[in-house]
Amino acid sequence: xxxxxxxxxxxxxxxxxxxxxxxxxxxxxxxxxxxxxxxxxxxxxxxxxxxxxxxxxxxxxxxxxxxxxxxxxxxxxxxxxxxxxxxxxxxxxxxxxxxxxxxxxxxxxxxxxxxxxxxxxxxxxxxxxxxxxxxxxxxxxx
Numbered sequence: 652x653x654x655x656x657x658x659x660x661x662x663x664x665x666x667x668x669x670x671x672x673x674x675x676x677x678x679x680x681x682x683x684x685x686x687x688x689x690x691x692x693x694x695x696x697x698x699x700x701x702x703x704x705x706x707x708x709x710x711x712x713x714x715x716x717x718x719x720x721x722x723x724x725x726x727x728x729x730x731x732x733x734x735x736x737x738x739x740x741x742x743x744x745x746x747x748x749x750x751x752x753x754x755x756x757x758x759x760x761x762x763x764x765x766x767x768x769x770x771x772x773x774x775x776x777x778x779x780x781x782x783x784x785x786x787x788x789x790x791x792x793x
Contacts, residue, residue: 662688667730667789669747671740678720679735681743685786686729693728698778700724700770701760702731705779708761709750715742744790751787755780 656673665688672680686692694702707722710733720734735743757776765771 667786669744669790671743672732677736679738679740679743681733681735681747682730683733683747683786684730685782685789688727688729694724694730694782695775695778696728697773697775698782699728701763701774701776701779702754702782704760704762704768704774705754705757705776706731706750706783709753710746713746713750715746748787748790751783751790754783755787 665684667684667687670682670684672682685694703724710719710722715738718736718738720736722733724731760774760776762768763771763774
């Protein structure tokens with residue numbers, strides 16, 4: 652089998668930040684790297700799940716909602732993938748920053764009822780906010 656592009660990156664060289672991975676069929680894949688890979692510091696599973704719910708909701712209701720294809724976690728728990736269509740590359744950093752800022756204001760978790768989520772008991776809003784705040788600091792160069 653062919654090696655997929657994400658396994659071709661040197662993960663020891665990746666740093667936290669926002670990285671464009673590439674484009675295929677008009678869809679751009681973005682790497683929202685919250686944590687340095689293989690450094691022993693990972694996003695806790697409950698917080699990861701909550702960030703997925705909160706940020707997917709924000710992005711799919713935002714100014715560029717028609718261009719959001721997917722937002723979801725990396726299995727390694729170091730960040731998220733964002734797939735976009737037709738959103739100018741220059742607008743993505745501000746969109747991601749705005750998403751993180753808005754996530755900090757959430758007081759509830761969208762889609763977290765039993766009938767809405769396949770693992771509704773595994774959430775941590777405060778942990779999610781802590782991770783989003785740290786990532787926002789990375790994006791702002793703090």
